[in-house]
Amino acid sequence: MWLRNKFVQRMGGGFFEQAGLDAWSKLQIASLSARKPTGEVKLLRKVRRERKCLNSAWECYNVMTLARAMIKLPGAFAEVGCYQGTTAKLICEVKGDKPLLLFDTFEGLPEDCDKDARVHRVGQYACSVEKVSGYLAGYEGVSYHKGLFPDSTDGVPEQQYAFVHFDVDLYEGTLACLEYFYPRMTPGGVMLSHDYGMLKGVEQAFHDFMEDKPEPIIPQATTQVMIIKQAPVAAAGDPAATDPAAQAAPVLR
Numbered sequence: 001m002w003l004r005n006k007f008v009q010r011m012g013g014g015f016f017e018q019a020g021l022d023a024w025s026k027l028q029i030a031s032l033s034a035r036k037p038t039g040e041v042k043l044l045r046k047v048r049r050e051r052k053c054l055n056s057a058w059e060c061y062n063v064m065t066l067a068r069a070m071i072k073l074p075g076a077f078a079e080v081g082c083y084q085g086t087t088a089k090l091i092c093e094v095k096g097d098k099p100l101l102l103f104d105t106f107e108g109l110p111e112d113c114d115k116d117a118r119v120h121r122v123g124q125y126a127c128s129v130e131k132v133s134g135y136l137a138g139y140e141g142v143s144y145h146k147g148l149f150p151d152s153t154d155g156v157p158e159q160q161y162a163f164v165h166f167d168v169d170l171y172e173g174t175l176a177c178l179e180y181f182y183p184r185m186t187p188g189g190v191m192l193s194h195d196y197g198m199l200k201g202v203e204q205a206f207h208d209f210m211e212d213k214p215e216p217i218i219p220q221a222t223t224q225v226m227i228i229k230q231a232p233v234a235a236a237g238d239p240a241a242t243d244p245a246a247q248a249a250p251v252l253r
């Protein structure tokens, strides 16, 4: 529970957060290297060395493996909240030919609200779009959408998503991500968010949004949380209720 302490959280973005996360991630990488393929462990170590990464090694591992699992489903990939591009790079490494849409203000965090623990600063975690696009220049199919989410979805074509990663730290941004992506998720697709087990606003946004939805909230052993989108349940009398092919078909709601 000490990670939920406001004093600890106010150190976010500073030397102590990074040093603590790096030390903790070294232990996590050591544990991963005992049981996971060498190539995966090397990639995690490399990405975490290249740039400042705000996800622990286990969290990075979850982003990478869930994204990789979702390439079987129809739909694009997206991330909201890229900072220096480390989790985005892990998604790029496994996404194959899927499009990846990256949303960020690229000017750091916006204003928080009274649902947040008031531990962040406006502009915290700023990194320019040029720095992130330079870092990811070798990957095909990556697009950048600068601005406050969800305003930055203006002009984005209507499409389905198979995997989306949220890492925006705040209540309003997380709620906006859920409102935008939930109806566009392919059945079976995954919405993964960082910081659910740590930041009050992120947790509250999930509880508020998912309250009247059928899918369970699935907290992870890390700070992350996952939602697996269900296929819409057909009403009795609807031909889709007895046609398995129609039920399995990805539908936009």
Ligand SMILES: C[S@@+](CC[C@H](N)C(=O)[O-])C[C@H]1O[C@@H](n2cnc3c(N)ncnc32)[C@H](O)[C@@H]1O
Residues within 6 Å of the ligand: 052, 053, 054, 055, 080, 081, 082, 083, 084, 085, 086, 087, 088, 103, 104, 105, 106, 107, 108, 109, 110, 124, 125, 126, 127, 147, 148, 149, 150, 167, 168, 169, 170, 172, 173
């Ligand atoms: C914690 S950082 C993301 C860390 C990153 N995923 C990594 O690999 O280290 C949070 C990011 O969310 C962005 N952000 C927060 N709220 C946003 C919003 N409503 N719209 C767009 N970007 C937002 C910030 O600019 C910042 O880059």
